[in-house]
Amino acid sequence: MTINPTPAQPSPLISLENISVHVPVREWSSRPLKSRFDMIGRAYAMAQRTRWSPILQHVWLDLKPGQRVGIIGPNGSGKSTLLKLLAGALPQSGGRAYRRGKIVAILSSQAGFVMQATGYENIFLRGLMLGMSRREISDRIDDIIEFADIGKHIYEPIGNYSSGMLLRLAFAISTAFDAEVLLIDEWIGTGDAEFLEKARARLEAVVANSRILVLASHNSRVIRSFCNEAVLMLDGQIAHRGDVDTTVDIYRHWLETQKGVGG
Amino acid sequence: MDYFRNILTWRELIVEMAFHRLTGRYRRSILGPFWITLGFLIFALGITTLWATLLDRPFAHFFPYVTLGIFAWNLTGGMLVESSRSFAESRNLLLQCNAPTVIYPLISVLKNIMQIPNYLVVVIPVCLMFGASASLQLLWLMPGLGLLILFSACVAVIMAYLGAFLPDLSELVSSSLRFIFFLTPTIWTIDMRPGMPPVWLANPFYYAIELVRGPVLGTSEPVFIFSIAFGLTVLAALIAVACVRFAGDAVKLRVE
Numbered sequence: 001m002t003i004n005p006t007p008a009q010p011s012p013l014i015s016l017e018n019i020s021v022h023v024p025v026r027e028w029s030s031r032p033l034k035s036r037f038d039m040i041g042r043a044y045a046m047a048q049r050t051r052w053s054p055i056l057q058h059v060w061l062d063l064k065p066g067q068r069v070g071i072i073g074p075n076g077s078g079k080s081t082l083l084k085l086l087a088g089a090l091p092q093s094g095g096r097a098y099r100r101g102k103i104v105a106i107l108s109s110q111a112g113f114v115m116q117a118t119g120y121e122n123i124f125l126r127g128l129m130l131g132m133s134r135r136e137i138s139d140r141i142d143d144i145i146e147f148a149d150i151g152k153h154i155y156e157p158i159g160n161y162s163s164g165m166l167l168r169l170a171f172a173i174s175t176a177f178d179a180e181v182l183l184i185d186e187w188i189g190t191g192d193a194e195f196l197e198k199a200r201a202r203l204e205a206v207v208a209n210s211r212i213l214v215l216a217s218h219n220s221r222v223i224r225s226f227c228n229e230a231v232l233m234l235d236g237q238i239a240h241r242g243d244v245d246t247t248v249d250i251y252r253h254w255l256e257t258q259k260g261v262g263g
Numbered sequence: 264m265d266y267f268r269n270i271l272t273w274r275e276l277i278v279e280m281a282f283h284r285l286t287g288r289y290r291r292s293i294l295g296p297f298w299i300t301l302g303f304l305i306f307a308l309g310i311t312t313l314w315a316t317l318l319d320r321p322f323a324h325f326f327p328y329v330t331l332g333i334f335a336w337n338l339t340g341g342m343l344v345e346s347s348r349s350f351a352e353s354r355n356l357l358l359q360c361n362a363p364t365v366i367y368p369l370i371s372v373l374k375n376i377m378q379i380p381n382y383l384v385v386v387i388p389v390c391l392m393f394g395a396s397a398s399l400q401l402l403w404l405m406p407g408l409g410l411l412i413l414f415s416a417c418v419a420v421i422m423a424y425l426g427a428f429l430p431d432l433s434e435l436v437s438s439s440l441r442f443i444f445f446l447t448p449t450i451w452t453i454d455m456r457p458g459m460p461p462v463w464l465a466n467p468f469y470y471a472i473e474l475v476r477g478p479v480l481g482t483s484e485p486v487f488i489f490s491i492a493f494g495l496t497v498l499a500a501l502i503a504v505a506c507v508r509f510a511g512d513a514v515k516l517r518v519e
Contacts, residue, residue, distance in 0.1 A: 087361055089358055
């Protein structure tokens, strides 16, 4: 009798255990130190009283190879914060986070761009920001320039670019590098239909080369296209995790409930 | 050691960002970063002419002294002022990139180091023309410059982390340095007022400037200056390491 051994479950590349993130919020309007004439210490303390606001709470999340997770939720629910935390760009206030493997986070369309620098120079800047070496960037620069389709403007300062050109350049750079864990924030879903069509094939190739994808988006079509499960964020907590259709339905039901509450 | 190795993996980004910070400001100008040299020369010439006229002393007596003083001051002061706002200025990058937070003040430090050739273009000819002392004391110059950079970098790191928690710090540093500039024997000599109590000995900036000026002009005893400066550097380094250790990640929540 042959016994087929149970395939071992892959171990998670990212694991979040009871994560919380609190940020300081000033309760009083900030007053410059030197504009006060009373006792500096007391005036400064009064002007700078802060409270800590939770933007993520009680988050437990394991991400294993093969998972394509979409994060949905209303504005302010903590989607971007969760992505930053997964990327290691933001520290947790409580709980433990474990990460391994090469993580590429595409969290903003324009982060790392220097407006006075040329498109060519910004390719290197943004690539370095993503943790690549100059050699890796040099190996891919022709591919980036070709996909961005900016022509000779690539040697002009990006402060002269249109928003469409910036978006194409940012997308081209961000999707040029292989990653084990790919984290994408919702700016990917912006752009006109022509851009989305052009971006789709490239994104599919990048996603196929990565072991884990986490994608935050308002666009349920984008989530359905690229993800095999979804997480619903509400008020800084994971309200539901499951297949995409069910999670999107739960979100839609919640939105309708909110409209009803709002009158 | 892992932390330092991690910083080294981001060295290309540090160099690239420092280069763009330096050149970005002058992209639309004709002279570019040469304005740093020109501004420095005009200021040094102006102050020297003023002293020579007011005190009726030879121009050559003051020019190398003032030039070296302003060079060392600008190097240190520039790092302090820029680093105190480095996290606020890099906020966008800080919250996207998982590099160690200490790279942001290091970008400011490196940018100021990259400006050194702009000053040397004036400092070296002035010292050669107006009487640098060709003695064994000159051997202290390179170690002195190295220690000056190291001391300034450590204080810059401290200023950066303090600046994240005290939003008005960059304003306070700018204002204070304008006053401390005149309190320090940067452009005035300690023999201008005989009998004055040696208050400059309690001023860390005095040691910073003499690390470079003393070996060239013989204005101070190098062993004494180097010893005090080394002690100050060790202290600053310990505080800087503590800042990175305890506030390294928390600073991201402060600028979020």
